[in-house]
Amino acid sequence: MAVNKAQLIETLREQVSAIDESERIAGYRQELLVTLAEIVEVESANRVRKTSVQQDVTAKCETLGMALLDGGWQG
């Protein structure tokens, strides 16, 4: 309850639009938003349950990185 996640994700969505997708892969913004939403969930869960948040956040970053590679991102 502490945070209105829908509103927070909407703000994240607005900021994701600043990412230049042409320098990444097609559909990257959506992937990025999903990852951010998952990180919000991870942080939210960790707030009261003390989960392995660092590992979880790293895993989310790696998943997005994998999506970049799989999408043919060359850097």
Add this chain to the structure above:
Amino acid sequence: MLKLRRARFSNFRLLRDVELSFSADDKKRLTVIRAENESGKTTMLTALQWAFFGDEALDEAPGRPTRLYPIDWDATAQPTVPVSVEVEFDYTSETTLKDGSSVRSEETFLIRRSCTEHPNEDGAGARTNNNLMLYRLESKGDEPVANPKVELEDKFPLGLRELFFTDGDRAQTWIEVGTQGVKRARVQNAIRSLLGLDLIEKAQDHVKETLKSFNRELKSIGPNTEAGKLGDRLAEIEVELAEAEKAKGDATEALGRIEEQIQDYDNRIGEALRQGDRDELQRQVSSANDQLKSAERTEVQLQRQHSDLFKDTSLALGLLAPHVRRARDLLAGLKARGTIPQKFLPILEEAVDQGVCVCGTSLAKGTPTRKHVCDLIDEHKKVDAIVDRLTDLNVLASRLAASLDVEEAVGWPQRARDSFQLVSGAQETLRTAQERAKELERQLEGLPDTAVADLTKAKKAAEEQRKIQIRSEREAEIKIHTVERERTELTKRRDQLLRSEKKYARLRANLRAAEDIHGVLALTFAAIQQGKMREVSEEMNRLFLGMIVANTEQAQKAIIQKAEITDDYDIVVTGPQGRRLDPDRDLNGASRRAITLSFILALTNVSGVEAPNVIDTPLGMTSGLVRQAILRTAAENATQLVLFLTPAEIRDVEDLLDEYAGAVWTMSNTAHYPTMLANEPPAADLRVVLCQCGHREFCSVCERAGDELNDRLVRRPA
């Protein structure tokens, strides 16, 4: 979203047995609990917080626990007091989907917090058996929730307690009590929590750590060119391997040919040997010659022996046998007649020698007898030559006759036949040896001089070649093995490097992703801090000016022109010409309450966090239009509003309560009888009694004694 539905209080101070429900009507979100001073308003506010947050909501001094049990509890009759509060609430949770959207689901929960208090003489008491249960209310029954404290903290964080449970008398603490740092921290905490800045900042920190680890890993790996070099070497190895395999193939093929050659030589040598080996033949010739010589010697010897047979007396005996037997018989007759042999002469000669005659007479020399005997010996010697000859013939004839018997038993003819056979055999052996020697000589003469030797020599040469080819084959195999091993190792290393390169690429992608995530989080943080905070500030200003009924049309005439939240989380109020007002000195009590409520409502509105605002005496120190404006603003902007109001606060807002209140309860304190309550309460002890009287009603329970406000109320039908 959290919405209160029902609460039940048991032995919580004067709330000995009180149960009430809250308005769940979305169109009338206000619940009013009317009560005079000291009639349980603050107690109920505290009890609700205790239910959600436990002892931390009691603001107890260390070592000085707050009394929860009723002050007049008869400890002698019942030494322990069971205290409990139940709160039923709806909770709408959000789940973020993969596409970034969210879905909401609503559940109903029941908190049951309880403890046992042990009253003592100084009015305090130990608290034991603290217990918290959280149930999920379902149609099939109540289901206990695991880790209720965690679940409650998730649904309603302790840090937001003061934001949603507000004591009107303390509401101004947001702006006027404590140091600037304390106020700022309180405001900052509320803003950061509800707007998600804390969450974003923590996420940023975690992503930053992830970035660091990615960078460290990336640095440790680094781009490399070794894989390319290994690729070149592996290409060379393939060539070397092909060459070695060709060499091995050549050697194997040559070996095959040589083996065939050797086999051919073996066959030819065998064939040659079947025809004859010169050396062997030579040895055989020599041996045959030796055998021939031996046979010749044997034959000569046997011939000689055979010739000797004809010189043997046996042959004569054989031929004389009838004559010998006749002579033997004749002579044997003479002997039988005593003619032969001469017997007396030796006897006489022996007697003379011994000097004694066979008759005993002395034959001593000089004696006549001796003379007579000597004369007799001389006479016999003169006529005995013929007798002697016949005697000898008799002896000879007897001996020959005996030999004839033996001879006839063996038989010269047989010996002759045997000897002849031996000679014949030797002659045959000799002849065979001669033929064998001649045959061997003939073979030897007919044998080609070089056949076996040359073949053997060629075979040996082939065998040498075979050794060479075997060595070549082995060397090629070693080379292949060595190169293959190198290829395996290099391939493994190259694959490792390629994996490392892949890892490098993956890390770069991870880094890119983490940087993007961090970047968006930073942008979001800034957007919230700048955008949402400005929204909160503007909303607070709008609500505040509305509550205090500021003259917005002629703002220059207003004393209070603007309220805002600074970037440093200070709530400031400015007056004419932008002069900042000191809330402690320049704002009246109503404005101070108004700005606090404005901030709370603005923050909850902008954050979108939906929770009940439970406020005790929010309209104190207000009156008239301001009171109405505050109530209207609160009722219109809160998701769920629970107000504890005194009858005095209700004055002038009855119409608004008619409009906004979905539930109204009245609490009375039995201790107020008979001073303030008109009728004797239904219970003799000190307690709060609840009735369903609305803000325009009274009943026998809540009827006030001599209160001028009674004139504004009507008796509620029984």
